[in-house]
Each structure stands twice: as structure tokens, then as C-alpha cells.
Amino acid sequence: MPSERTHCVNTGPTARTATGDASAPATAEGESAVDLLGGLDIETTDDVAVPDRLIDQVIGQDDARDVVLKAATQRRHVMMIGSPGTGKSMLAKAMSQLLPREELQDVLVYHNPEDGNQPTVRMVPAGRGREIIETHRVETRKRGQLRSLVMWLVVVAVLGYALFVAGEPLVGIIAAAIVFYVFRVGGRTQRASVPNLLVDNGDQQTAPFADATGAHAGALLGDVRHDPYQSGGLATPSHDRVEAGAIHKASRGVLFVDEINTLDIRSQQKLMTAIQEGEFSITGQSEQSSGAMVKTDPVPTDFVMMAAGNLDAMENMHPALRSRIKGYGYEVYMDDTIADTPETRRQFARFVAQEVARDGRLPAFEAAAVAEVVLEAQRRAGRKGHLTLAFRNLGGLVRVAGDIARAEDAEYTTRDHVLRAKRRARSIEQQLADQYIARRREYDLSLVEGSVVGRVNGLAVMGEDSGIVLPVVAAVTPAQGSGEVIATGKLQAVATEAVNNVSAVVKKYARVDLDEMDVHVQFVGAGEGGVDGDSASVTVAAAVVSALEGIPVDQSVAMTGSLSVRGDVLPVGGVTYKIEAAAKAGAKTVVIPAANAQDVLVEAEFREQVDVVPVSNISEVLNVALVDAVEKSSLLDRLSAYAPAPPGRDRNRRSGPTPAP
């Protein structure tokens, strides 16, 4: 639960302008921390008010928020589909705060004297369950004490009679043992009269929230424990062995199941029954267990279901379960990004304050540190004019920065802490990519100087956020029969696809018939991962054309882009990370699809290192990548008839510095 905070600054549109170092430029584009905070007048996140209700803490996801608010009043189910860490479980918890608490009940399970294997169930208002149990316990204790007293009196009487009157000590001991046993067995009947408090809502401040993500059948549906002592009066009464499942604990509250498709089919079917009937009997889940004999009366399962997952989850979940949720509720797709406006920036400042409050140990963030988080949110969005909504990862950055500050006993988390955290909180893929780049340097695989025929520095993405330079080498030889595409390594399919994409373009202008040539393509140093045939197609095309025409490629140029059969360069993903990888590897120019120009948000340190050239068609790519030669002019002339380059763009007149983010 979020801690309550003093309300100091309204993160709404009326906030004033900040003072102090927050007004210093924080980005190369000259945006000050104040701008990056949407004009917020704060020194640290201590000055930012954190709302009490979770639903008010949710940033972005307007559709999902509306749905949750609506579903809470109507008690409808919700299915949320979207990327991890965008707030699905947060919204589910928020829903539990919105549902009325007054209706909560406790559930008690009683021994059934007529059939010990069918315990009876009773519902009482929340909090009453504990009172009932306590009353029963006190009564049982009193009766037990009286019983013990009586038992010891009888034992003493029996022993006394046997010893002093009958003179038969052995008979007396046996008789006393029988008395002792009879009283013990009787005592068990007394224990059986104490009910089992199956669902205890006594302390619930809000409607319950049960997270059944990855739960096994017993945890989801309830279970009856196995009893190894089933004879000799030692058995535990069956009602005492009954355990509630998440579906019972969530009754009148929220049952949250993330990655819903990972629940086994049988559990999904039972879940459906629980949703439909609003009650579900508890029985032992293991057929070999003595618990399997036991089945309680139905226990209420009147919960609101909040299911979540990614798109795969929706495809793989039981269709009937999906239709049940859909039929009695809403489906909502989570947003990945949100428009970057002063208002959303202020909300991001609140996000940092929320995470600091939630963690409870992190030093508050200075305004400039918050601005750096907003910058990172811009970068991670991968779209110009947007901020990422992948808050779990962004929260990770906040925590690492705060932890660094804490380790240094700093009073506040500063911009420098955030910058260091960004380096430290690299994903596995980023770490791998850096190792990969270092290793390639060692083996001299990264060639970023001079010119080579048929070799082009392509760019690829590992994971979601790590670029690598992936050179493509092509050679063209006359074919024995009809020409083939031959790729070395495991990337035959990728290479064939890329060459097929470019062959239409090549055929139009080439002086040789590509069908009569074998095209050899090699992705240098690539494993299976990282290479997406589509985004490599411009690279493959440039390598093949260079090899066909014998014109060297400038190795300081790296490129990415997808090629249409008409020769247009189409947008691809991960351009920012690719540009950064090219800069790290030492490239001087990066060719990207013009349509991606607005997505570029390169870290300041790389901005001066590379010249980014947005292009729209293959002739522009070749114009930039091929070194000046007579053959090049002839090639470009032939190409211009097919895919004319925009006027004024030639190798000596590139588009200038990195486009502003």
C-alpha cells in the first residue's frame, strides 16, 4: 500500500515554474529539467503529492482505467492484454480498493456429524468468524478441563479400587488405560465441534485481492490435506483439513490471474464453473490423498475476475473461459506508450515520487534526477513525442539509482546517480551486446574504416533494447544452372528472403541477369538470434549490388532498413539502439529509413559521433554507402530511372547532423 504523503505540489496543469539548478539545460536539445518536468515547481520528489488510491496512481492507460472504474461499479470481469510491467496487476489491485468492503463475509467449515466427509459451510459477516471460533475454543477448553478432571478422578478411583480393595494392580492399570483412551477419543469429538475459519476477512480494509498467477490446482481451487492417521482415534477431523483456494479467498473481491494461459486446462475449466455458479465445493486435489474422499458444501466464489497476459495468452487460453469473461465483462488492450506532453511529464514526476514512496527506503529524487528519468522514458518509447509506459522497467531504474544514492548515504538521489544507474541497470541483452562488440573488436571483425567490395555493416537488435553491428558480405558468381542464393551459417532462410526482396530491384537496372548468378551471402559472426530478414534487406541489397557492380562500400557507413520490391526503404524497429551500436563500434554514418527519423532518441554521448542519414529509397542508400567512382555514377544514373533520388542529396551533401529527437 502506498504511504500517505503530504500534499505539497499539484501535478496538474497549474503548477508553477521551478527554480534553482532545475532550470539548467538537461538535454542537448536545450530542454531544461523544468521543461522535462512539464513546468513542475519542485526541488525534490518530496514536494510531489502521491494520491492515496491506487487507481489515481495509475499513469496513462486511460481506457483500462475507465474500464476498471466501470467494471467495479457493475462487478464485471476484465481481461487486460498487453506488455509486461504496464500496470495490469496494479489495476487489479486498484479494482479491489474500489469494490465495497461492507459486503465481506467470513467462511466457517463445520464437522458434519452425519457424514464426516462432507463438512458443512456457514457464512457470517466479516470479523464474526473469529468471534465464533474463540467462543467455541473457550467452551471446548472449559469442557476439556472438566473432562480431564473427571478422567483423572475415575483413573484414581479405578486404580485405588484395584490396588487397595481388589488387590489386583495389573487389572487396575489396564482398566485405567482403557478409561484414559475412552476419554481421549471422546476429547476428539469435542475438538471436532470447533469450526475451521476457512476465509477470514476480519482484517480486510478493502475488498480482498487474491493473486492466483501460476497457482497449482490446490492453491487455486482449495484443497483437503492428507491425513496419515486415519484410525485409532488419532485422525484429524476432515473439516479441519480443508483449505481455501484463491477463488474462495477472492470472493466479493478480485481474483487476479496473470498469464492466464499457463493455468492447466482442468483448472481453467473449474475456474469457469466457479465463475458461473458463484460457489465451488472444496475437495482434495490429489486422488491418492485421503482428502479426495472429502467434499465440502459449496463455498462462495463470487469474485470479479481480472485476467491478464500478452497476446499469446489470449490465443492459448480456454476459449470458453475467454468467452465467459468477455460475455460478463470487458477486454482491454494496454497502451505501450503515451503522448509526451507537459501534463504526462508531470505525471512521470509523480511516478518517481510513487516509486520512492512505495519502496520506503530510497532517498527522494532531485528535480534534475527526475528529468533524467523522463528522458529515459522518451528514449525507451522508441517513438518521437511519446513516453514509455513500461513502468516496471522504469521503476527498476528508479530503484537502482536510489540504491546507489543510499549506498553513498546521499540525502537525495541526483541526476548523476540516475546516469550511473542507467549504465548499471543494463539488460542481459545489453550486457551481451557489449561483450559481443568487445569480442568483435578483439578479432577485428568490426571493420569501420576503408572500403570493401560486397561488404556492408548492417545493424540488428538483440532482445528489445540492444543494437549490434552485423556485417553482411556478398559475392556473386556465374551459376552452373539457374542461379541460387547460398548463405553460409544458419541463416539461409533469412538471406534468401532478403535477396528475394532485392532481386526485383536489382533485375531492373543490373547489366547481368541475377537469375543466372549464384549469390553468396554471409552474415558475419551472426548466430540464429538478432537477424531479422526484413530489417536486413537494405544491407543485403547494398552488399549484393556492390558485389555485382564491383564498387567498394565505405566501411564507416552502417545501415538498417527494409526494402520493398519497388526499391523503397521502409521503416524498421530499434533504430535508436542500432545507431548507438554503430557509434560504439566506431562507424561515422548511419543510414536509416526516413520514416524512422522521428524515432531517433540517441544518448547525448553518441550524438556527436555519428551522422544519421534518413533515406527513402535504395539509390539514396547506395549513394551514401558506395565510394565515389565512375561506376557509381553510371549505376546511379541507371537506378535514378527506376528509383529517383530526391534532388540535392548526394554523397557529399548528407542530411547534416543527427536529426533532433
Ligand SMILES: Nc1ncnc2c1ncn2[C@@H]1O[C@H](COP(=O)(O)OP(=O)(O)OP(=O)(O)O)[C@@H](O)[C@H]1O
Ligand atoms: N500505469 C502505471 N502507472 C504507474 N505505475 C505503474 C504503471 N504500470 C506499472 N507501474 C509500476 O510498475 C509496477 C509493476 O507493474 P504491474 O505489476 O502492474 O505490471 P503488469 O502489467 O501486471 O506486469 P506483468 O504482466 O509482467 O505482471 C507497479 O507495481 C507500479 O509500481
